[in-house]
Amino acid sequence: MxxxxxxxxxxxxxxxxxxxxxxxxxxxxxxxxxxxxxxxxxxxxxxxxxxxxxxxxxxxxxxxxxxxxxxxxxxxxxxxxxxxxxxxxxxxxxxxxxxxxxxxxxxxxxxxxxxxxxxxxxxxxxxxxxxxxxxxxxxxxxxxxxxxxxxxxxxxxxxxxxxxxxxxxxxxxxxxxxxxxxxxxxxxxxxxxxxxxxxxxxxxxxxxxxxxxxxxxxxxxxxxxEAAAALRPVMQLQSQVIAVRELGPGEPIGYGGGFITDGPTRVGVVAMGYADGYAQYAPAGTPVLVGGARTRLIGRVSMDMLTVDLSGHPDAGVGTPVELWGPGLPVAEVAAHCDSSPYRLLSGLKRVRREYGP
Incomplete structure (x- = not known):
C-alpha cells in the first residue's frame, strides 16, 4: 500500500x-x-x-x-x-x-x-x-x-x-x-x-x-x-522514502532539471506529489522531516513523487518515515515557502488515506 x-x-x-x-x-x-x-x-x-x-x-x-x-x-x-x-x-x-x-x-x-x-x-x-x-x-x-x-x-x-x-x-x-x-x-x-x-x-x-x-x-x-501559541496541530502528513540515489556534482534532478547538484548528493525519493495535494511549485529548500530530522526539498515536485536531500542523513533509507507537515513541521511554515497558505494545503489534499487517533 x-x-x-x-x-x-x-x-x-x-x-x-x-x-x-x-x-x-x-x-x-x-x-x-x-x-x-x-x-x-x-x-x-x-x-x-x-x-x-x-x-x-x-x-x-x-x-x-x-x-x-x-x-x-x-x-x-x-x-x-x-x-x-x-x-x-x-x-x-x-x-x-x-x-x-x-x-x-x-x-x-x-x-x-x-x-x-x-x-x-x-x-x-x-x-x-x-x-x-x-x-x-x-x-x-x-x-x-x-x-x-x-x-x-x-x-x-x-x-x-x-x-x-x-x-x-x-x-x-x-x-x-x-x-x-x-x-x-x-x-x-x-x-x-x-x-x-x-x-x-x-x-x-x-x-x-x-x-x-x-x-x-x-x-x-x-x-x-499569545493566543496562537496554545494551538496543537491536528494533522500530520506522512509518507516514506521509497528509493535512494547517489549522484555526483553537476547532475540535474527531476523535470526540467531546475536543480543541479553542487557536489556529491544523496537523494531520497518520497511517495508524495501534487496529485496528493502537495504544492506543485514548492521550491527547492522547502523544509521536510526525514526520520524526524530536518532536510530540504530538491528538484521539482512530480505528480506522485518528490525528492529530498539526504546528504546529511546517512541513516535514512528506503522505508524511513517522512513528515511533510505536522507537529514537528508547522504547515504554515511549509505554506510560506510555497507562496501558499495553510488553508490551501490542508483543504487541497487528495488521494491521502486518513488515520484517526489517538
Missing amino acids: RPVQALIDLDALVHNYRHARRLGGGRALAVVKADAYGHGAVRCARALDGEADGFGVACIEEALELREAGVRSPILLLEGFFETAELALIERHDLWTVVASPWQVEALERHRPARPWTVWLKLDTGMHRLGLPPEAYADAWRRLQALGWVQDMVAMTHFARADELGEARTEQQLDAFDAALAGLPAGTAASVANSAGLMAWPRARREWVRPGLMLYGTHMLDAPC
Whole structure:
C-alpha cells in the first residue's frame, strides 16, 4: 500500500475547540466546511458533537452529510441557501441559515414554515463579498423579525484582514458593525470573530465566535500572538522514502532539471506529489522531516513523487518515515515557502488515506 497518510489527532482538535471557546467567552461555532479543511468533516464533527455549540458549513450538501452521519447539533449554512427549493430541506433537517442578500429576505417572507427558525443576518462591513449594506440592514432585520416564526436571530459580519495585526481596516469594520447594531433591539446576539479575529482582536469576541483554521492547529497571523501559541496541530502528513540515489556534482534532478547538484548528493525519493495535494511549485529548500530530522526539498515536485536531500542523513533509507507537515513541521511554515497558505494545503489534499487517533 502506498505509504501516504494523514494522521488526524482528534484530541488536539477538541483541545483547540476548547481553547477557542474559552477565548471567546461565549458560544463557539466549529467551522467544518470543505471537509473540515481536509481533516474529514464527519469524523471531526463526531469528535466535537455534544461539545461544540454548533457547526458551520458552506452549503446544504455539507450539512446533509453531517445529519446523515448522526450529528444532531445545530448546523449553520454559512453561504445561506442558493435557491428557494432548499428551504424545505433546511426545515426538514433543522438547520440554521445565514441570510446575506435581499432576495433571501424576500424568499423567507414568502415561506410558510412548520417550525421556528434561527437566522444569522449578515452585514457587509467592508469585505464586499456577501452581506447586506449598512443602509439596508436594520430594515431587513425588522422584516425577518416581523415574520414571527424567525425565533432567534444573530447579527454577523466577516473580517477581510484580521490576520494583519497592524491593519486599521479591522477596527473600521468593527466600528461599522457596532454602528449597525445600534439600530437593532438591545441584547441582540452577535458574531464577528473568525479564527484571526478571535485570537488577535479581543473587541471582536461577541456572543458567538466562529473558529475555523485555528481548530486545526494553525493560523496565518502576521505577528506573534499569545493566543496562537496554545494551538496543537491536528494533522500530520506522512509518507516514506521509497528509493535512494547517489549522484555526483553537476547532475540535474527531476523535470526540467531546475536543480543541479553542487557536489556529491544523496537523494531520497518520497511517495508524495501534487496529485496528493502537495504544492506543485514548492521550491527547492522547502523544509521536510526525514526520520524526524530536518532536510530540504530538491528538484521539482512530480505528480506522485518528490525528492529530498539526504546528504546529511546517512541513516535514512528506503522505508524511513517522512513528515511533510505536522507537529514537528508547522504547515504554515511549509505554506510560506510555497507562496501558499495553510488553508490551501490542508483543504487541497487528495488521494491521502486518513488515520484517526489517538
